[in-house]
Each structure stands twice: as structure tokens, then as C-alpha cells.
Amino acid sequence: MTFLITLVLSLLGIGLAAAVLRATLADGRTPSWNRVVVVAAVALVAATGLPNAGATLGTVQDRIDRWGPVPPEETRGQALGGGGGVDPAFIDFAKPHLLRGDTFFVSRNAGAETQMWLNYRFAPNLAEDRLEDADWLVYWREPDPFKTHRVSLDDVVTHLKWGPDVGLIRIRREG
Amino acid sequence: MRAELGIVVLALGLWLAGAAILLGAGVMQLSRRSVLVWSGASYLVGVAAVGLVLTLATIAGVRGSTPLTALAIGLVALAGAACARLVRVPALPPRELPRDRGFRIFAAVVFGLFLVGGTGVALVMPIAYHDAWAIWDTKSLLLYDHGTIPAEFTRGAYAFSHPDYPILWPVLEAAHYRVMGGPEPKLVTLPHWLLYVGFAGTVAAVGARLTRPALWVPIALGTLLTYSIFDQLFWHYADVPTAALLGGGALFGGLWVAGHGTRWLVPCAVLLAAAANGKNEGLTAAGAVVAALFVAALLAGPGLRRRAVLSAVGLAVFVGAAVLPWRLWLSANDVEGDIKASRALDPGALSDASGRVEPTATRLWDTITNPRQWGYIVFAALVLIGVALARRATRRLGAYYGVTGGLVFFFLLLAYWVAETDLNWHLNTSADRVVHLVGFAAIAATLHLAAALYEERADEEVADP
Numbered sequence: 001m002t003f004l005i006t007l008v009l010s011l012l013g014i015g016l017a018a019a020v021l022r023a024t025l026a027d028g029r030t031p032s033w034n035r036v037v038v039v040a041a042v043a044l045v046a047a048t049g050l051p052n053a054g055a056t057l058g059t060v061q062d063r064i065d066r067w068g069p070v071p072p073e074e075t076r077g078q079a080l081g082g083g084g085g086v087d088p089a090f091i092d093f094a095k096p097h098l099l100r101g102d103t104f105f106v107s108r109n110a111g112a113e114t115q116m117w118l119n120y121r122f123a124p125n126l127a128e129d130r131l132e133d134a135d136w137l138v139y140w141r142e143p144d145p146f147k148t149h150r151v152s153l154d155d156v157v158t159h160l161k162w163g164p165d166v167g168l169i170r171i172r173r174e175g
Numbered sequence: 176m177r178a179e180l181g182i183v184v185l186a187l188g189l190w191l192a193g194a195a196i197l198l199g200a201g202v203m204q205l206s207r208r209s210v211l212v213w214s215g216a217s218y219l220v221g222v223a224a225v226g227l228v229l230t231l232a233t234i235a236g237v238r239g240s241t242p243l244t245a246l247a248i249g250l251v252a253l254a255g256a257a258c259a260r261l262v263r264v265p266a267l268p269p270r271e272l273p274r275d276r277g278f279r280i281f282a283a284v285v286f287g288l289f290l291v292g293g294t295g296v297a298l299v300m301p302i303a304y305h306d307a308w309a310i311w312d313t314k315s316l317l318l319y320d321h322g323t324i325p326a327e328f329t330r331g332a333y334a335f336s337h338p339d340y341p342i343l344w345p346v347l348e349a350a351h352y353r354v355m356g357g358p359e360p361k362l363v364t365l366p367h368w369l370l371y372v373g374f375a376g377t378v379a380a381v382g383a384r385l386t387r388p389a390l391w392v393p394i395a396l397g398t399l400l401t402y403s404i405f406d407q408l409f410w411h412y413a414d415v416p417t418a419a420l421l422g423g424g425a426l427f428g429g430l431w432v433a434g435h436g437t438r439w440l441v442p443c444a445v446l447l448a449a450a451a452n453g454k455n456e457g458l459t460a461a462g463a464v465v466a467a468l469f470v471a472a473l474l475a476g477p478g479l480r481r482r483a484v485l486s487a488v489g490l491a492v493f494v495g496a497a498v499l500p501w502r503l504w505l506s507a508n509d510v511e512g513d514i515k516a517s518r519a520l521d522p523g524a525l526s527d528a529s530g531r532v533e534p535t536a537t538r539l540w541d542t543i544t545n546p547r548q549w550g551y552i553v554f555a556a557l558v559l560i561g562v563a564l565a566r567r568a569t570r571r572l573g574a575y576y577g578v579t580g581g582l583v584f585f586f587l588l589l590a591y592w593v594a595e596t597d598l599n600w601h602l603n604t605s606a607d608r609v610v611h612l613v614g615f616a617a618i619a620a621t622l623h624l625a626a627a628l629y630e631e632r633a634d635e636e637v638a639d640p
Contacts, residue, residue, distance in 0.1 A: 007554070010544075011561070015558070034628045035628070037559070038559065038624075041555040041559055041625060042394055042625055044551050045552060045621060046393035048546055048550040048551045049551075050396060050397065050400070052397075052547065052550045055402045055547065056401070056405040060292040060296050063300055064299055067296075067299045068299045079308050112335055116336065117309075119333065124317055124320030129331045129332050
């Protein structure tokens with residue numbers, strides 16, 4: 001209901017402005033109603049739009065101040081509200097080991113945000129749905145990934161331990 | 176340096192492709208003044224046309240590369256140049272309008288300031304906001320490296336990245352990454368900024384064509400510098416660029432409705448087809464504009480109706496043909512989205528979810544009419560639509576923009592209505608973004624209707640070929 005009232009009052013406001021224009025600015029020849037409504041509407045847009053543009057200028061300056069000093073190589077690790085709790089240093093540690101074409105599986109212990117962030121930061125390496133299809137297991141908050149994911153030690157090519165319960169295991173795949 | 180140079184070269188290529196289309200359609204002439212006036216529109220149309228070609232190629236499995244991008248630009252430019260040579264559309268008739276020099280100088284100064292400020296942000300702003308990395312840039316990086324859509328991307332591991340979303344923007348971004356020599360973190364938002372500058376140039380060019388600077392300059396300044404647009408433009412989401420394509424398409428469609436000639440349907444069709452490939456909401460919004468064009472065609476005088484309907488059918492076929500491949504690809508790969516279109520046609524489902532309508536309508540309305548975000552653009556558009564409908568000479572134009580705005584809003588409402596998501600979460604995370612489609616349609620309506628009503632000439636102009 002509020003939006004209907006707002007709508008009606010705003011339209012009335014433009015009509016009122018048009019009436020004022022028509023009554024006060026008529027110089028010998030009364031301008032047509034559609035012309036004064038147009039002028040009133042345009043005046044409204046301009047008068048409210050330019051203060052709005054002031055806020056726009058503010059946000060432009062804020063962005064330049066915020067991001068200008070950040071070196072390019074650090075920007076990808078500074079997503080606002082992102083990162084899924086992943087330490088940027090973990091990406092720097094893990095990514096060089098993922099070779100072109102390698103795929104990875106992120107353990108389901110990682111929440112959606114973490115999984116999305118790892119998918120993004122490890123791109124263009126592709127995430128797999130099932131561990132059996134992936135070259136790498138990225139285990140997350142799992143103290144014993146070998147047991148949890150039933151990975152035989154004979155199949156381990158590389159084990160990169162980042163923390164007590166976070167790391168990557170490259171698994172040997174036939175063929 | 177390679178990255179900056181790559182972006183400039185690609186931007187020139189996109190501009191050239193768009194300029195050729197406008198030349199072929201007869202919108203632009205080969206004169207210094209005409210090329211300058213339509214340069215913003217050239218870039219907007221070029222991005223849309225080349226983006227469409229590359230998107231269709233990607234869906235067809237053609238591996239993306241810089242030579243492919245160059246080929247797409249070359250093909251589009253050649254097609255435009257061939258049309259210009261073969262069809263020979265007469266030049267636009269000259270318009271005698273007051274020069275209002277002071278307004279033009281004021282506009283140049285203010286736009287110049289924002290051009291400098293916006294470019295300043297675009298040169299430092301990385302991909303920092305959630306959906307920009309989680310959805311759009313993840314896709315861009317995969318397309319950049321793999322050249323095509325990897326099969327893995329359709330599976331569960333990427334469910335949160337919405338594999339069903341149209342891919343025009345990631346395809347274009349991947350093309351930018353290639354000419355830049357790789358993803359350059361601090362330049363990624365520059366193409367979206369250039370696109371918005373292109374939209375602003377389109378508004379200025381059409382405004383200058385339609386009416387005096389004393390009228391179009393305040394409208395352009397009061398709408399284009401809106402806070403919500405500038406805030407979200409640099410988030411690097413798909414909402415603002417898709418809405419810019421839609422707004423441009425709606426404006427060019429309006430010129431056809433107002434009797435300025437079928438030449439305007441060419442950029443209209445290209446922009447709507449690209450908007451429909453930019454976002455799912457872009458698809459429904461483009462459908463809204465196409466429906467409004469049909470309504471306007473049916474309202475044409477008896478002698479013109481048949482031709483007008485045929486023109487609208489031609490445009491609808493073009494847009495439909497551009498949309499179909501992605502829909503077929505989704506179906507072939509069993510990719511489903513959050514929102515199932517079939518639920519919109521199920522009266523039972525609509526009735527069951529009817530409780531979602533009122534809160535959605537209220538939130539969308541409150542967002543698009545929030546003066547701190549959008550000023551009073553929507554109110555101005557609504558009052559102008561009302562006045563245009565009341566006058567016989569502008570009734571078709573008023574109906575066109577009324578149906579466009581109404582349907583764009585309704586389709587957004589419908590999407591929330593039939594979605595099986597938590598409504599509060601859904602609205603909180605997207606309402607302020609999707610309303611850009613309404614906002615840009617309102618910008619087009621305000622500019623065009625104000626000009627038509629002020630000049631008191633809309634449908635009086637004789638249609639040219």
C-alpha cells in the first residue's frame with residue numbers, strides 16, 4: 001500500500017510542479033500541458049539526479065583510495081566477503097603444484113564458500129564431482145584424509161601438507 | 176603494457192564492428208561528425224554483435240582464440256559494410272534544433288569529470304565482489320584456458336557457479352584476457368566501464384537527434400550518473416552491462432515505434448539478442464521489449480500495421496534464433512537452473528506460491544524508487560508514459576514504453592514468485608541488482624517520451640525505409 005501512496009504522491013508532485021511552471025512562466029502565450037509536464041519531470045530528474053551524482057563521485061573516490069595502492073598480484077586474494085576462510089598463502093602454496101590439465105576434488109568438509117573459492121583460485125584447473133575422477137584430493141579440516149577418503153598409501157604420488165588437517169594429495173591414476 | 180594495448184586494440188575492433196552495423200543500417204553516415212556522434216552507440220552495438228558471434232561459436236564447440244575474435248570482428252564489419260554498399264539506406268534527415276550552447280558545455284564538463292573518475296576506478300578495481308569471482312570470473316577463466324565449455328563445468332562441483340547462466344559476458348571476458356596476454360587483475364573491469372560509456376554516448380546521440388540540449392542534457396545527467404549504476408558497475412557483475420544493452424535496445428526500438436524508420440530495428444535487434452544472452456533476466460526483459468514492439472505494431476494505422484507486424488516478427492525471429500542455441504545446449508547437457516520456467520505456466524504452483532508476490536513487488540518497487548539509489552527516474556518515466564498515452568500523437572510510443580516497463584517488472588516479479596528459494600535470501604541477494612533492467616528501460620522511456628512530448632511530434636514523422 002505504501003508504494004501506491006508514494007507513486008500517487010510523486011505523480012501529483014510532478015503535476016503540481018507542472019502547474020507552477022505553467023502559471024508562473026507563461027509569457028503571453030500559455031504553454032501546452034504536455035510541455036510543462038515534460039519540463040517538470042525533467043526538472044525533477046535533474047534536481048534529484050545531481051545530488052545522487054554527488055554520492056556517485058564519493059563512491060568513485062572511495063574505490064580509487066581502496067584499491068589503488070593494492071599491488072595487482074595481491075588483488076585476487078582480497079575478495080570482499082570472499083575467500084571462504086582460505087588463507088591466501090595456501091593458494092600460493094598449492095597452485096604451483098597443479099599442472100596444466102590436472103583436476104581436483106575438494107572434500108565435502110569444506111563449505112560451499114570454501115569450495116567456490118578454491119574452484120575460482122585453482123581455475124583453470126577443473127574441479128571434479130567425485131574423487132575417483134580427480135588427480136588431486138584437496139582435504140579440508142580432515143585430520144586423517146587417507147582413512148576418510150579410503151586412499152591407499154600405494155596410490156599416493158605427492159602429499160602436500162599445509163596444516164594438521166588441510167592439504168593436497170596427488171593420487172596415481174591408471175592410464 | 177601488453178594488457179593495456181590489447182584492451183585498446185580490442186575496443187577499437189569492437190567499435191569498428193558496431194560502426195559498420197550502424198553504417199549498414201543507415202543510422203550512421205561516413206562523415207566525421209556522424210562517426211563522432213554515434214561512436215558510443217558503435218561500441219555498444221559492436222560489443223553486442225561480436226559477443227553474440229563468439230557466444231554462438233563457443234556453444235557450437237569452436238575453440239576460442241584471438242584469431243577467432245579477429246575473424247568475428249571482421250565478419251561483422253564486412254557484413255555491415257556490404258549492407259551499406261548494397262542496400263543504400265538514405266541518410267537521416269537533418270534536424271533543426273536550438274543549439275543551447277551553455278547546456279552542451281555543461282554536459283561536456285560534467286561527463287568529462289565522470290569519464291576521468293570512472294576510468295580511474297576501472298584502472299585499479301579488481302574482481303572483489305562475491306558473484307564476480309564465484310560465478311562470472313570462474314567461467315571466464317575456464318573459457319579463457321579451455322577455449323570451450325568444459326564438460327566438468329556442468330557438474331555438481333560448479334553448481335554454485337550457476338552453469339545455467341548465459342555466457343555472453345564470460346565469453347567476452349575470455350576474449351579480453353587473450354588479447355591482454357592473460358587475466359590482468361587490475362584491468363578486468365575496464366571493458367564494462369567502456370560499455371557504460373558507450374551507453375551514455377548512445378543516450379546523448381539519440382537525445383541530440385530528438386530534442387534540444389536544454390532537455391536531453393538534464394535527463395542524461397540526472398539518469399546516467401545514478402548512484403546504483405555507478406556502485407554496481409564496478410562490482411563486475413552482469414546486471415549493469417546487460418541492462419545497458421537492454422536500455423539501448425529499448426531506445427532504438429522506440430525510435431522505430433515513433434516512425435523514424437526500420438533502420439533502428441537493426442541495432443535494436445542486435446542489442447536485445449545480446450541482452451538475452453547476457454543474463455536469464457536479460458532474456459525475459461528482451462522478451463518484454465519484443466512484446467511491446469508487437470503491441471506498438473498492432474496499434475499502427477491500418478495502412479502500416481501489416482508491415483509493422485512483419486518487421487516485429489523479423490526482429491523476434493532474430494532474437495529467438497540468438498537465444499535458442501544456449502537453451503538447446505542446456506537441455507542437451509541436462510543443466511537445470513534454480514528457476515524452472517514451467518512453474519510459471521502451472522496455475523497450481525503459482526497459487527501455492529502466491530504469498531511471495533506482495534513482498535517481492537514491495538521490495539522491487541522500494542528498490543527502484545529509492546531516491547538515494549535511483550533518484551526519481553521511474554516516477555518521471557511513469558508520468559511521461561501517462562501523458563503520452565493521453566495524447567493521440569504519442570499514444571503508440573507511450574504504450575510501447577508502458578508495456579516494456581510493466582513487463583520487465585512483471586517478469587522479475589514472476590521469477591521470484593516461481594523460484595523455489597528462500598524468498599528473503601533471494602531478495603536480499605539480488606533485488607538491488609535485477610532492478611537495473613527496469614531502471615535502464617526507464618532511462619530510455621524518460622528521454623524519448625520527454626523529447627516526443629516536448630517537441631509535440633512523435634508519430635507525425637514519415638517512416639523512412
